[in-house]
Amino acid sequence: MIFNNNYSFLLRDSTNYYHKFYLSESNTLMLQTFSDKGLSSILPVEKNISDYSVDLDKEDKIHLILLKDSGELYYRIHPSNKFQKKLAHVNLKSNKVKFLTIKTIREDVHIFYMLNNKSTLCRSIYHSYYHNNCWTTKKVVDVKADKFFYPYMIDCTKNYIYLFYSKDSKQSYGIKKFNLDFYMWGDLDDNIKLPISHNASFLISDKNVAFICYNASLNRNIYTLVRYRDLNNNSSKWSKDIPLSEATINALHPAIVVKNNYTYILWTEGENIVYRKTDSGSINWNSKNLLMKKNPYLCNSVYISNHSSEPNFKNTYCPIIVDSPPYPVINLEKPSNKDEIREKENTIIPFLNNKQSNEGDSYKEEYIRQLQLIIMEKDKKLME
Template sequence: MRSTSLQHYLVEYKDNQLYYFYLDQNKQIISNIYKEDNRLVTQNEMVATNISTFSVDIDTQNKIHLICITQEGELRYYIYQNQHWDYRIISKLDIRSNIYRYLSIFVKGRYTHVFCTKTNLLNAMVSSIEHMYWDDKGINKSTMTTYLHGKYPSPYQIVVDSGDNLYILYKVFYKSNYQFYFSKFNILHKKWTSGELITNSQEDHSHPHMLIDRNHTLHIVWCSLEENNFIIKYKRKPQVSRSKSKWSRLYTLTNRNANHLSPVIMENEEKLMVFSMQNQHINEIYSKDFGETWSAVEKSTLHKLEDPILMKYCQLNPSESNYSVNSIYGEAENQLILLGLRTKNPVSTETFKKKPPNTKSETLKSTEAQDPPPLKTHTDPPEDMDMDSNQNPEKVTEEAIKPPIHEQYVTTDENFKKLITEVQDYINKIVVEIDKIDNIKGDLDNELSPNMNSHSSTISIDSLSHELKKVGSQLTELDHEKFLLQREVETCQKKLCQIEDKFIELKKSLLTLQEEICDYSCNDPSILNRIKTFFK
C-alpha cells in the first residue's frame, strides 16, 4: 500500500476532468490530469518543489487553490486558472521553534479558511490548532484550541455545511486514552464552541472520518481499540446546523476479529457506504436508510487494489451532485480507479495490474523559476500575513485584499424550475405549521370559553402577560450572564497563552544561563579550584 496519508488530493475540474495532486519522495508537488473516462492524459506536471506539507481545494469559479509550507518555512498560496499557476508568499513561519503539521484549506462561500497544527519544540506533547480566514473585507486569525496530543500527533477532520459553518474533530490524550473532541465554528458569530467529548473515555480511539450528507446530517466513523482489535464505530447528528441537534446512539459496524483500519464514509444516490482497510482488501459496509441499519458486502465482492491510496476528494459543485464525498479510496496510475463512485468507474473484484508509470521528467515545468503576477481573486490573501502572530486584526488595507470581481450568470430554466419547486415546498410546510397553530388555538378557546366569563378571561390574560414579561426578563438576564461568562473565558484563554509564552521565554533564559555558567567555569579554572578547596 502506498499511503493512507491525505497528502493525495483529487479535484473535480471543468469538462469532467480530474486533477490528482500528490507529494513525491523528492518533496515536489506533482499533478496528473485524468479525462472523463478516467484515462491519464497529462502526467508529472510539477507545481512546486521543496515542500513539507500542502492542501488543495476548488471554488465555484473553477479555480484551484493550493496552499503549502516549504522546508524553509514559507507559507505559499497558489491559484490555478486559465491553465496557469500564480502564487505569492503570504507568511514566514518560525520553523526553528515550532513544527507545523496537517495544513488544510477550505474555500467556501466568500471565505477562505486555512488550518494547521503548531507544536513548540520545547513542549512536544502539546499542540494548538491555528485557524486563519479572510474575505474581501478583512482577515482574522485565532487559536482554535490547545490540547495534549500525547506521544503521537494525529490529523484533525474538518467538514463544512451548506451554511458555510465549520465542524472539527480532533484527537486528545485524556485519562490515559486517546479520545475525540468535537467543535463547531459559527460563520455568523465567528466563534468556536467549546470542545465536546463524543467517545468513551475507557477505550482508545483512532482513524476518524466525518461527512455531511445532502440531508444535512453529520456522520462520523472511527476505530476503537478493544482487546487489541480495531472495531469501527459510528454516530450521526441530524440537521447538524441546528443548535438543538443531538447525537444518535452509538453503532458498532464490525466484529472484534475483523481489524478494520482507516474507515471513510460517503453518500452516493441515497446510499451510505463505509470503506476500510482489512489486510490487503478494502472492505465495504453500506446503509440504505441513512445510517439506521448497516450491512456488509459478501467476502467474494471485497475490493482488492494493487496500490490503493486514500485521497482527499474536492467536489466542484457539491450542491448539484447526487453524491457527497470528501475522502475516497482508489488507485491513480494510467487508469484512475475510485471505490464508491460507480458513475466514475465501475470496480471489479479482481486485482488490477499496475502499468509502469512514465518516469520521464525532462519536460517538467515549474513555476518556481518565474516571478508570477499577483493573484487577482476575492479569495486572495493579504500580503505579510503572519500565522505565528497573536494579533487578530479586524480590517486590512485595500492593497492587502482586493474586492471580488463578480461574474454574471444566466439562470437556466432548469434551475429556475428547481428554485420554484423548493419555494413551493417551503410554503407548503409553512401552511401546515400555520394550520397546526390555528388548531391548537381553537382547542384552547374551546376549553377556556365554558369555564370562564369575560372578566376572569381578562384577568387570566393579564396574568399570563405578566408571567411572559417575567420570563422574558429572566431570559435576558441569563443571556447577559452567559455573555459575561464567555468574555471571562476568552480573557482566561488569553492569559493562559501569555503565561505559556512567558514560561517558554523563562525556559529559554534558563538554558542560556546554564550554558553561560558552563562556558565561564570551563574558561576560568580558578572557580573549579575554589570549589575543590571548599569541599576539602
C-alpha cells in the same frame, strides 16, 4: 491535510478533467491531469514542499496552501501565481507546522493548520480566512496529545464550519463550530469520549447528520465503530456506538464517504476492502459488502468533485483506482436496480455499434475502462 506522502488529492472538475496532486520522493508537489481519454500531462507545481492541501471551488478554480521547507506558508490560486499570499514564516528549527487544510466556502477561503513549539507537548490549531479583501488569523483551540495519527478534521455545511479535534491522549474529543454569517467560533460538544480508540474520523452527510467513525481494540480484535448525531435538532444527542465490523477479523483504516444520498463506511479486512452504508435518515445500516481485493493499483486520496454526476460527493479520504482517468473505488458498488445496469450497458453499446466508424474510435478507451470494471466485479464475485 495529508497523512503521509502516499496520500494525494484527486479533483474532478465540471468539464470532466481530473487533477491529481501528490508529493514526489524529492518533496516536489506534482500535478497529473487527465481527460476522459487518458493522461494529458505531468507537471511540477512547486519544489521543496513539506506539506500542502488543495480544494476546488464551484467555478473549478484550484486553491493551494503550501508549506515550504524554509518555513514559508503560502496561499495560491493554481495555475496562476499572480494571486499568492504569504501567510506566515515559521522558524522550523524550534516550531512545527503540520496538518494543513484548505476549504473554499461561498466566496471565502478558510485555512487551518497546527502549530507547536518542539519543546512542549501543547499544539495549537489556527484558522486563517480571507473575507472582504482581508486576511484574519486566530488561534482556535489548544490540542494536548502525546501521539496521534492526525489531531483534527474539518467539515462544513451551508452555515457552519465544524472542527473535530483531539483534546488529549485519553481518547477525549471535542467539536467546535464556526458561524459563517457572524464569523464567530463556539462549541458544539466539548466532551466526546471514544474509549480505546484510534483512527477517529468525522464527516457530515448531505442530510446534516454528523458521523464519527473509529477503530477500537476489544478482546484482542480491532473493530470499526460509528456513532451519529442529527444536527437538524439542537437537542439531539450522540447515538450509542454501533459496531459495523465483526469479531472474527480485524477491521482497519475506516473512511467515511457520502455519495448519492447515502453515507458509506469503508474499511479493510485482510486483503479485502469492504463497506456498509445507510441512507442517513433512519440510520438503518445495510449488511457488509465486498468492494474489491486490495492490489497495487490502489492509492488513498481525498476526492473532490464538481461534476454533475457526483453532486454532494464528500469523504474523509477514499481509495482510488489508478486508471486513466483514476476513479473512486466506491464506484465498484454493485448496481441496485435494472436501470443502473442498463445505464452501464449504454456506455459500452456505442462502441460496439460503431466500431467501423470514426465515432467508434472515440469510445474505445471508455470501452476498455468499462471492461476493466466488469473484470474487477467478476473477480470480486469469485472471492465472495
